[in-house]
Amino acid sequence: MNQTTQERIIAQAIACIAQNSGASMDEIAKAAxxxxxxxxxxxxxxxxLMLAIKLNAGLKLQAAVGPVFDTQLxxxxxxxxxxxxxxxxxxxxxxxAYFDHPVRDQDPRVLAPYMDCMERTxxxxxxxxxxxxxxxxxxxxxxxxxIDSLVxxxxxxxxxxxIAPKQAPWLVLSTFLTGHGTGQTAAWFTQQKDVHQ
Amino acid sequence: MNQTTQERIIAQAIACIAQNSGASMDEIAKAAxxxxxxxxxxxxxxxxLMLAIKLNAGLKLQAAVGPVFDTQLxxxxxxxxxxxxxxxxxxxxxxxAYFDHPVRDQDPRVLAPYMDCMERTxxxxxxxxxxxxxxxxxxxxxxxxxIDSLVxxxxxxxxxxxIAPKQAPWLVLSTFLTGHGTGQTAAWFTQQKDVHQ
DNA sequence: CTCAAATGATACTTTAAAGTCTCACTTGAG
DNA sequence: CTCAAGTGAGACTTTAAAGTATCATTTGAG
Numbered sequence: 001m002n003q004t005t006q007e008r009i010i011a012q013a014i015a016c017i018a019q020n021s022g023a024s025m026d027e028i029a030k031a032a033x034x035x036x037x038x039x040x041x042x043x044x045x046x047x048x049l050m051l052a053i054k055l056n057a058g059l060k061l062q063a064a065v066g067p068v069f070d071t072q073l074x075x076x077x078x079x080x081x082x083x084x085x086x087x088x089x090x091x092x093x094x095x096x097a098y099f100d101h102p103v104r105d106q107d108p109r110v111l112a113p114y115m116d117c118m119e120r121t122x123x124x125x126x127x128x129x130x131x132x133x134x135x136x137x138x139x140x141x142x143x144x145x146x147i148d149s150l151v152x153x154x155x156x157x158x159x160x161x162x163i164a165p166k167q168a169p170w171l172v173l174s175t176f177l178t179g180h181g182t183g184q185t186a187a188w189f190t191q192q193k194d195v196h197q
Numbered sequence: 198m199n200q201t202t203q204e205r206i207i208a209q210a211i212a213c214i215a216q217n218s219g220a221s222m223d224e225i226a227k228a229a230x231x232x233x234x235x236x237x238x239x240x241x242x243x244x245x246l247m248l249a250i251k252l253n254a255g256l257k258l259q260a261a262v263g264p265v266f267d268t269q270l271x272x273x274x275x276x277x278x279x280x281x282x283x284x285x286x287x288x289x290x291x292x293x294a295y296f297d298h299p300v301r302d303q304d305p306r307v308l309a310p311y312m313d314c315m316e317r318t319x320x321x322x323x324x325x326x327x328x329x330x331x332x333x334x335x336x337x338x339x340x341x342x343x344i345d346s347l348v349x350x351x352x353x354x355x356x357x358x359x360i361a362p363k364q365a366p367w368l369v370l371s372t373f374l375t376g377h378g379t380g381q382t383a384a385w386f387t388q389q390k391d392v393h394q
Numbered sequence: 395c396t397c398a399a400a401t402g403a404t405a406c407t408t409t410a411a412a413g414t415c416t417c418a419c420t421t422g423a424g
Numbered sequence: 425c426t427c428a429a430g431t432g433a434g435a436c437t438t439t440a441a442a443g444t445a446t447c448a449t450t451t452g453a454g
Contacts, residue, residue, distance in 0.1 A: 035432040134377040141359040145350040146372050153346035162338040175343050177378030177386050180331040232402040
């Protein structure tokens, strides 16, 4: 492979931490097929390695979705493209879930890419509403949250082999836009909601 | 309050670990308003405390959803009730996310409640299909995954104060059954899907 | 009030993992 | 070939947190 040692270490560290958030430097070194000493030569402390992983994830995130957000496409098409870009990021992003949530991270260099992505997703949802693509009575924060969580779920299912990588974006989008219910259920649901609210 | 010391310790330990998965026994003791020694009197090791938290989460899960699964209601009504029960569990369940995923836990006593709940959710989704409530062409594993992830997202949003606790189940259910799209978008989506697949 | 049980404070030991250092070995550019 | 740069192995020190032990204090049932 043409990966540098540093890159290999980061990749394997991500894999280790995904399995066990408390993975030791020893385990990480072994996973990366590298001596302990070499690991410390590249990252002078555990904290520095963790930071590198987080920064790496932020860069991947921006590289994946930045260009899409920058286009002038209709919101719904942007949405499809964003989802499609996001899913294959998989573990490198989900690292977020294994550390403390990136949104709580102290370091602004770690925080920024996530905040940026979130804010732009929020804007995208506002556009979806404005362009008449989603119902206007759903809270924007729920729109953002449901996209996030569905993408996360899709990645997990792709990873576990339950759904095909190419199918994933369509499942997310269809869940988000049309849901899984039939006409029959939609009627029941509306009625229930009226009764209970 | 009428909570025993043990209960208070467990509750506060959950809160600590939700913020920082590597929280020390010292931090947990302080959070519980208890001396270090007392903490170790109740749980003779960190591992034992962690186990207690996990078992506790399993019990809560079963108490919340078991009775609903046991009823003979139509699948769609069961679904609404399960979601409604699940959301308020919040942090105690999400502990799952901060430890290693419960599905990967070694101890069968930790594993069992999750496996059971998952299997019954799966059965529920099959019933939803059988009763004509959801489209039959969606993979069951995706149905289960989308419920899971939407419930998780709803809990987070309730916790952060973005959506009202009573509104949460309806948001989850409406996302799952009808999605957020308008008629306009549904047409576009179907067309896109045909083009790309 | 009295005493047993539980607690808090704190000093102590142990342990696991982080981090350092040295040295012999590989490898690839010149 | 030669040498500099990077590496692996492993012994070593340091550190932070786990876990233990002791004792004085609190508390609540009788």
